[in-house]
Amino acid sequence: DAKTTQPNSMESNEEEPVHLPCNHSTISGTDYIHWYRQLPSQGPEYVIHGLTSNVNNRMASLAIAEDRKSSTLILHRATLRDAAVYYCILHKYGNKLVFGAGTILRVKS
Amino acid sequence: DADVTQTPRNRITKTGKRIMLECSQTKGHDRMYWYRQDPGLGLRLIYYSFDVKDINKGEISDGYSVSRQAQAKFSLSLESAIPNQTALYFCATSDSRGTNNEKLFFGSGTQLSVL
Numbered sequence: 094d095a096k097t098t099q100p101n102s103m104e105s106n107e108e109e110p111v112h113l114p115c116n117h118s119t120i121s122g123t124d125y126i127h128w129y130r131q132l133p134s135q136g137p138e139y140v141i142h143g144l145t146s147n148v149n150n151r152m153a154s155l156a157i158a159e160d161r162k163s164s165t166l167i168l169h170r171a172t173l174r175d176a177a178v179y180y181c182i183l184h185k186y187g188n189k190l191v192f193g194a195g196t197i198l199r200v201k202s
Numbered sequence: 203d204a205d206v207t208q209t210p211r212n213r214i215t216k217t218g219k220r221i222m223l224e225c226s227q228t229k230g231h232d233r234m235y236w237y238r239q240d241p242g243l244g245l246r247l248i249y250y251s252f253d254v255k256d257i258n259k260g261e262i263s264d265g266y267s268v269s270r271q272a273q274a275k276f277s278l279s280l281e282s283a284i285p286n287q288t289a290l291y292f293c294a295t296s297d298s299r300g301t302n303n304e305k306l307f308f309g310s311g312t313q314l315s316v317l
Contacts, residue, residue: 125303136206136292136308137245180244189235189260190306192244 097181102197105171113166113196115181120161125184128155128166129192130177137180137192140166176200205229208293208309215283216317223278223312225293233296234276235306236260236268238289245292251276283316290314 098116105111117126127142141148141155143164148155154167168175180195206227215221225234232253237245237260247260249268257268265287267279280287291312296304 129306134311136294136311137306138308139305142303142305184304189247189250190304191247191261192237194242194244 097183097193099179099181099193099196101194102199104199104201105168107173107200107202108170111168111171111175111198111200113168113179113181113198114163115165116163117181117183118162120183121185123185126155126157126161126164127182127184127190128153129180129182130175131180131195132174132177140179142184171198171200173200173202204310206293206295206307206309208291208312210312211310212313212315214315214317217284219283221280221283221314223291223293223314225276225278225309226274227293227295227307228274229295229297229307230273231295231297231307232273233304234270235294235296236266236276236278237292237294238262238287239292239311240289248278248291280314280316283314285316288314288316 125142128140129137130140131137141153143155156165178195178197180192182190209224235250236248239245246262248266250258251270269277293309294306296306
């Protein structure tokens with residue numbers, strides 16, 4: 094199974110940008126990079142995904158390295174409501190999403 | 203109303219009892235999944251179904267069974283519950299077929315405790 098490596102936890106100040114890193118050195122050419130987050134007492138929710146190019150949506154931006162062996166989820170202005178566990182996942186064609194332990198993001202006011 | 207609804211939200215049962223967790227969705231998706239989450243860990247896939255006549259085992263299917271009664275309904279059963287099945291269970295649906303571009307939509311979870 095494709096494996097990703099994320100820091101166990103990170104901390105950010107409110108209203109500042111947050112860069113959440115993910116390493117996926119075993120990525121294959123057709124694997125998509127997905128990010129989900131899980132707020133306390135809730136199910137995970139989709140954040141963003143991409144293949145090669147950087148992606149932006151209303152929640153976040155996804156920066157993908159040129160060799161695709163790493164990516165970074167960018168929250169442009171962290172709020173207290175962004176405190177959650179963030180999962181970086183490689184999605185292989187025909188397979189299911191496999192969640193790792195993720196990164197716990199703490200946001201300080 | 204939630205698009206993916208799980209019932210019950212909480213359940214306490216005893217070792218050896220049979221228990222069923224239910225999931226229904228109004229999103230019209232073909233694919234449905236059951237995951238479990240243990241404290242401090244990620245989600246692990248138990249079973250998944252790509253349509254009404256399709257059932258597939260995930261990473262940790264032992265001790266569980268599922269039934270896909272209709273496109274909108276996917277239930278998870280523990281035939282004889284044991285304490286290490288105490289966990290938070292999530293149902294999910296997805297909106298793509300045969301691609302790795304799909305997005306998962308999760309229910310709010312069922313907290314199961316087996317005493």
